[in-house]
Every structure is written in structure tokens, then in C-alpha cells.
Amino acid sequence: MRIAVCVKQVPNTEARLRVAPDGRWIDQEDLSLILNENDTYALEEGLRLAEAHKGEVVVITLGPDGAKEALRKGLAMGAARAVHLKDDGFLDGDASAVGRALAAAVRHVEADLVLTGSQSDDVGYAATGSIIAGELDWPHAWLVMGLEIASADAGQATVVREMESGMNERAQVPLPAVIQVQAGINQPRYASLRGIMQAKRKPIDVLSPADLGLDASQVGAAGSRIEIVDVAFPDSGAGAQLLEGDDAAQLASQLVDKLRNEARVL
Amino acid sequence: MGNDVWVILQQREGALHRMSIEAIGVGQKLAATTGGQVIAVLLGHDVGAIATTVAAHAVASVQVGDAEALADYTPGGYRRALTGALRDAAPTYVVAPHTYQSVDFVPRLAQAIDAALVPEIIGIEQVDGETLFKRPILGGKLHARVRVKGEGTTVVTIQSGAFSASDAQKGDAPASIEALAMPAEIASDRTIVGIEQVGDDDQVDLSKADVIIAAGRGVGGADKMGPIEALAAALGADIGASRPVIDSGWLPRDRQIGSSGQTVAPKLYIAAGVSGAIQHLVGMKGSSTIVAINKDKSAPIFNVAHYGVIGDLHEIVPALTAAIEEAKG
Ligand SMILES: Cc1cc2nc3c(=O)[nH]c(=O)nc-3n(C[C@H](O)[C@H](O)[C@H](O)COP(=O)(O)OP(=O)(O)OC[C@H]3O[C@@H](n4cnc5c(N)ncnc54)[C@H](O)[C@@H]3O)c2cc1C
Numbered sequence: 001m002r003i004a005v006c007v008k009q010v011p012n013t014e015a016r017l018r019v020a021p022d023g024r025w026i027d028q029e030d031l032s033l034i035l036n037e038n039d040t041y042a043l044e045e046g047l048r049l050a051e052a053h054k055g056e057v058v059v060i061t062l063g064p065d066g067a068k069e070a071l072r073k074g075l076a077m078g079a080a081r082a083v084h085l086k087d088d089g090f091l092d093g094d095a096s097a098v099g100r101a102l103a104a105a106v107r108h109v110e111a112d113l114v115l116t117g118s119q120s121d122d123v124g125y126a127a128t129g130s131i132i133a134g135e136l137d138w139p140h141a142w143l144v145m146g147l148e149i150a151s152a153d154a155g156q157a158t159v160v161r162e163m164e165s166g167m168n169e170r171a172q173v174p175l176p177a178v179i180q181v182q183a184g185i186n187q188p189r190y191a192s193l194r195g196i197m198q199a200k201r202k203p204i205d206v207l208s209p210a211d212l213g214l215d216a217s218q219v220g221a222a223g224s225r226i227e228i229v230d231v232a233f234p235d236s237g238a239g240a241q242l243l244e245g246d247d248a249a250q251l252a253s254q255l256v257d258k259l260r261n262e263a264r265v266l
Numbered sequence: 267m268g269n270d271v272w273v274i275l276q277q278r279e280g281a282l283h284r285m286s287i288e289a290i291g292v293g294q295k296l297a298a299t300t301g302g303q304v305i306a307v308l309l310g311h312d313v314g315a316i317a318t319t320v321a322a323h324a325v326a327s328v329q330v331g332d333a334e335a336l337a338d339y340t341p342g343g344y345r346r347a348l349t350g351a352l353r354d355a356a357p358t359y360v361v362a363p364h365t366y367q368s369v370d371f372v373p374r375l376a377q378a379i380d381a382a383l384v385p386e387i388i389g390i391e392q393v394d395g396e397t398l399f400k401r402p403i404l405g406g407k408l409h410a411r412v413r414v415k416g417e418g419t420t421v422v423t424i425q426s427g428a429f430s431a432s433d434a435q436k437g438d439a440p441a442s443i444e445a446l447a448m449p450a451e452i453a454s455d456r457t458i459v460g461i462e463q464v465g466d467d468d469q470v471d472l473s474k475a476d477v478i479i480a481a482g483r484g485v486g487g488a489d490k491m492g493p494i495e496a497l498a499a500a501l502g503a504d505i506g507a508s509r510p511v512i513d514s515g516w517l518p519r520d521r522q523i524g525s526s527g528q529t530v531a532p533k534l535y536i537a538a539g540v541s542g543a544i545q546h547l548v549g550m551k552g553s554s555t556i557v558a559i560n561k562d563k564s565a566p567i568f569n570v571a572h573y574g575v576i577g578d579l580h581e582i583v584p585a586l587t588a589a590i591e592e593a594k595g
């Protein structure tokens with residue numbers, strides 16, 4: 001069983017964010033990037049399946065040069081090899097363009113199962129996995145909190161999907177399929193020192209649109225149906241009374257005073 | 267290419283999802299920009315009663331896709347039921363709620379009809395005759411305005427609570443209820459085995475709590491929960507949490523607040539180290555008094571908070587516990 005896991009690098013939102021000079025995204029300078037949270041869980045799930053069924057994990061990313069850090073992390077955790085869709089033409093795509101390219105990469109590596117995160121922490125389309133499935137004409141399941149595949153030739157997976165209001169759906173999905181994993185499905189492992197050393201020798205295939213048989217008009221900004229006009233901080237704290245200062249004790253007693261005498265909840 | 271707006275409603279077991287009406291309101295708003303009509307579409311089996319409720323709104327018709335194969339929601343079934351009709355009608359817009367169910371099938375429906383997809387919109391703006399959609403990025407820390415390129419249908423999903431159901435206009439007379447043109451066979455690609463409750467019956471019920479301290483990822487680890495527990499003890503509060511705290515195993519699953527967890531509305535909600543992503547906010551924004559403690563002034567939690575303390579929770583939480591103990595005398 002060959003399992004493709006799609007991983008994406010995203011900005012760490014803990015960092016101070018600034019709007020870029022052109023207003024269309026955040027300033028990438030001095031921004032730290034991390035592996036998308038859900039994708040870490042997807043990776044762990046893929047590695048567990050590969051271990052259980054003598055398979056292998058291929059990590060795939062689409063992104064600029066720096067995105068290879070996401071691949072290195074996947075390799076260090078235990079993936080066998082990596083594919084980097086790296087070409088200016090791939091960049092700034094919407095879910096349809098990114099999904100199309102990733103689906104072509106899945107075909108290229110001849111995977112039997114695709115795992116993605118259920119949502120990216122930056123653009124958050126919650127759609128890319130579904131688009132990959134549509135391109136491949138495979139079934140999919142979004143927001144998966146449980147995944148069981150009995151054997152490498154089982155022909156179907158049992159998934160547990162989150163629904164709203166504390167309910168879960170248990171369903172069978174024929175394989176091959178695209179499974180969009182939700183955080184919390186497992187406890188992701190840490191890469192061991194040995195894993196990190198080994199990762200340096202594992203292959204990363206760098207592919208362009210042409211390598212995947214895709215035309216420049218099908219990928220990246222050119223292949224997209226939506227584009228970001230501008231980004232902005234919403235009016236934060238519009239309704240809140242904000243208490244600021246260096247003295248924690250003073251802030252705390254101010255707050256207690258307000259909660260007692262203004263909000264009357266203490 | 268028509269200029270109509272189709273609104274995909276959501277129901278389960280004969281109950282209409284409340285966001286369906288929010289979606290009708292958005293559909294009406296968009297139809298005003300295209301000069302077209304609003305067509306509501308409902309899928310399921312024996313859903314006549316819901317169709318009647320919907321028909322009271324100002325829509326041109328309610329198209330009901332009734333089939334046994336649609337009794338249970340499946341993404342393949344819903345997509346196949348809608349693809350042909352949407353291709354034929356070629357509406358300018360399709361509107362659906364951004365629910366766990368819609369997000370599961372709508373992207374592939376958009377793909378199947380060669381439509382542009384704008385997920386999770388929170389606003390619609392007209393700028394120089396162009397329609398721009400506002401949507402959250404980076405966990406709601408920023409908003410992006412996006413434009414649609416090219417010809418054809420645009421599918422938008424609307425974020426929960428971003429548009430008011432009361433904006434949906436009622437009609438002068440009930441709209442006609444019609445049968446949606448569907449393929450004779452609707453194949454699914456998923457077999458539902460069952461719907462189960464998460465957790466067991468003796469799980470903590472936070473919905474009746476008077477005071478809740480919610481721990482977020484900013485707390486920093488299972489070993490750092492002590493000061494949160496001390497504050498909860500001082501206030502007689504229950505402890506809740508954001509999702510990452512649960513996913514990381516710092517607290518059990520039945521403490522999760524938000525769209526996948528519990529919905530709470532205590533008199534006092536104190537969020538410590540919670541950024542305020544929409545999936546968390548929907549579970550607690552009904553609280554009477556909301557306090558947020560966060561070191562980042564631009565955290566979206568401050569948009570719903572009544573009081574905000576900006577600073578390091580590791581200093582503020584213990585200080586708050588001490589101040590409360592002192593006030594109690
Ligand atoms: C389908 C779906 C369903 C979801 N369901 C839920 C749900 O039910 N409930 C839920 O909560 N989330 C849910 N989420 C996740 C949600 O999108 C957010 O990722 C999550 O709520 C973020 O949790 P957080 O605020 O604790 O962490 P973060 O977003 O990482 O925020 C941590 C915050 O702590 C602050 N901080 C850090 N250190 C300190 C310090 N020392 N002092 C003060 N402040 C500090 C930071 O400034 C930051 O604002 C769901 C997501 C999806 C896609």
C-alpha cells in the first residue's frame with residue numbers, strides 16, 4: 001500500500017503578523033513557518049497504516065523552496081520519500097488549482113490512498129482534499145476522526161466523521177479514496193534524532209507542471225477561479241474594555257473590580 | 267447562463283438546519299445584485315413539511331429532490347442529485363451553509379459544474395460594480411476580500427452566524443414547491459453504518475455551568491494546568507477548553523467547547539490563551555460576560571470579549587486568583 005500524504009507549510013500565527021506592502025497577503029519577512037496542524041495528524045495516520053500493512057508513505061507538498069522543510073519533517077517522522085511541486089507557476093493557486101496539481105502528483109507516484117488535512121491554517125479553504133478526490137474520481141471523506149483499514153487489499157475503509165453537536169458518523173468508503181483528517185485522530189509522534197539524520201538521505205523529487213503533464217494555465221494563479229484582492233485586520237476589541245500594563249496584580253484587581261461592580265458577576 | 271441564485275438547504279431527519287434560512291437571506295441579497303430569482307433546493311426523503319416552511323420565504327420556487335437514496339446524506343448522492351440541474355440552470359450563484367455536511371460535498375459539486383468556489387464567506391461588498399467576498403484567513407486573525415475570475419457559476423458557503431436569519435424575507439404568497447429534475451439512479455460512494463454520540467452518558471455537562479474557565483493552547487501544556495485549576499477553585503468554576511488542548515491530551519474530550527464540542531452560555535466565561543477561532547466562538551459567544559486573557563492584542567477573541575486583559579496568562583491567571591481570594595476576604 002502506497003499512501004500519499006499532502007502536507008503544507010503555513011505561517012505560525014503566534015508570530016506578530018503584518019500586512020504585506022502590496023496589501024494582498026501577510027508580510028513573509030521574519031515570519032516563522034510550521035507544518036499545518038491537521039497535516040501532522042494526517043502524516044501520523046499514514047505512517048501507522050504503512051507500518052500495519054507493510055506500505056510506505058510518500059509526502060507531497062506544493063510550495064516555494066522553503067516548503068521542503070515540511071517534507072523534511074515528514075521524512076524525519078518516517079515517510080519513505082517526498083515530492084515537491086516547486087515552480088513559480090504552481091504558486092498562489094486556489095483549492096481547484098492546488099488540488100488539480102496535487103492529484104496529478106498522486107497519479108505520478110501511483111498512490112493507493114491519499115491523506116490530507118481537513119483544513120489549512122492559512123487560507124483555510126477546507127476543500128483541497130475533495131478537489132483531489134474529484135480529479136481522481138475517487139470517493140472522499142472530510143473531517144475524519146477515525147480510520148480503519150483491515151488489510152492492504154481490504155477494498156474499503158471505515159471512517160468516523162465528525163458531525164455538528166457532538167455526533168459522529170461511522171461510514172464505509174470504498175478504496176482508493178481521499179481521507180481528510182481532522183486534528184485529534186491520533187497523537188502524532190516526534191521525529192527521533194535518528195529519523196532526522198536518515199531524512200537527509202531520503203529522496204525529494206522536484207516536479208514542475210510540465211513533469212506532471214499540466215499546462216501553465218491549469219495551475220497556480222492562472223488556473224484559479226478566485227484571487228485575493230486584499231487582506232486586513234478586523235476591528236479587534238471593538239466592544240471589549242482592554243486592560244493593559246506591566247503589573248499583573250494591578251490588572252487583576254482592576255478586572256475583579258469591573259466584574260464585581262460593573263458586570264456584577266462576582 | 268442564467269442570473270438566478272440557487273440556495274442549497276440543509277436538513278437531517280426532517281429538521282431544517284437553522285443556517286438554511288441564513289443562506290436564503292444571502293441568496294436574496296445576491297439575487298438583488300444579479301436581477302435574478304432565488305431558487306431554494308432541498309434534498310432528502312419525505313421532506314414535504316420542511317419544503318412548506320421554506321416556501322413561506324420570498325423565493326421563486328422550492329425544488330425538492332425526493333428519493334430513498336437521499337434519505338441519508340452522502341456526498342456522492344447529494345452531488346449526483348444536484349449536478350445535472352445546476353448545469354442546466356447555470357445560476358450566477360449557488361449559496362450553501364458552511365456546515366460540516368456542506369463542506370463534505372460542496373467543493374466537489376462546484377468542481378463538477380466547473381464553478382468557482384468561495385468557502386466560508388462572512389461578508390459581501392460591492393466595490394466599483396464588482397462583487398467582493400470577505401472571508402477569514404489565518405484562524406480569523408485577518409480577513410481577506412476575494413474576487414471571482416472567469417465566467418460561469420460561483421458557489422459560496424456562508425459562515426455560521428455571519429448573516430442573520432432575520433434578514434431572510436418572507437413572501438407575499440407561498441412559493442411553488444416543485445420536483446427537482448434528478449437522474450433516475452443516484453449512486454452513493456459511502457455507506458452510512460451509523461450515527462453515534464461522541465463520548466458516553468456520564469460526560470461532563472458544561473451547558474449548565476455558571477462560570478467557566480476555558481484553557482487554550484496558550485496555557486502551554488498538561489503540566490501547566492495548575493494555575494487554571496486554582497482559578498477555577500477560587501471561582502467555583504468548571505474548566506473547559508479549546509480543541510487543541512483536548513487534541514494534545516491536556517484535558518479529556520468532554521471539556522471541549524465549540525462547534526465540535528459543547529455549546530455553553532455561562533454568566534461568566536474566562537478564556538485564557540484562546541485565540542478565538544470561529545469554531546470556538548460558536549460554542550461560547552452566548553455567554554453573558556466574556557473575559558479574555560491573551561498576550562496578542564489582535565487575537566479575534568477580543569471581538570467577542572467584554573473585558574480583555576492583554577498580557578502573559580502565566581502571570582495574570584495567578585494574580586487573578588489572588589485578587590479573587592482577597593476580594594472574598
Ligand atoms: C471543522 C473544525 C472543527 C473545530 N472544532 C473546534 C471546537 O469545537 N472547539 C475549538 O476550540 N476549536 C475547534 N476547531 C479548531 C479551531 O479552528 C482553532 O484551531 C482552535 O480553536 C484554536 O485553539 P486555541 O485558541 O487554543 O489555540 P491557538 O489558536 O493556537 O491560540 C493560542 C492563543 O494563546 C495566546 N497565548 C499564547 N501564549 C500565551 C501566554 N503565555 N499568555 C497569554 N496568551 C497566550 C496566543 O496569542 C493565541 O491567541 C475546529 C476546527 C475545525 C477545522
Ligand SMILES: Nc1ncnc2c1ncn2[C@@H]1O[C@H](COP(=O)(O)O)[C@@H](O)[C@H]1O
Pocket residue numbers: 006007008036038039042060061062063095098102115116117118119120121123124125126127128129
Ligand atoms: N500547497 C499544498 N501542498 C500540499 N498539501 C496541501 C496544499 N494546500 C492544501 N493542502 C492539503 O489540503 C488540506 C486542506 O487545505 P485547504 O483546502 O487549503 O483548507 C491541507 O490540510 C493539506 O493536507
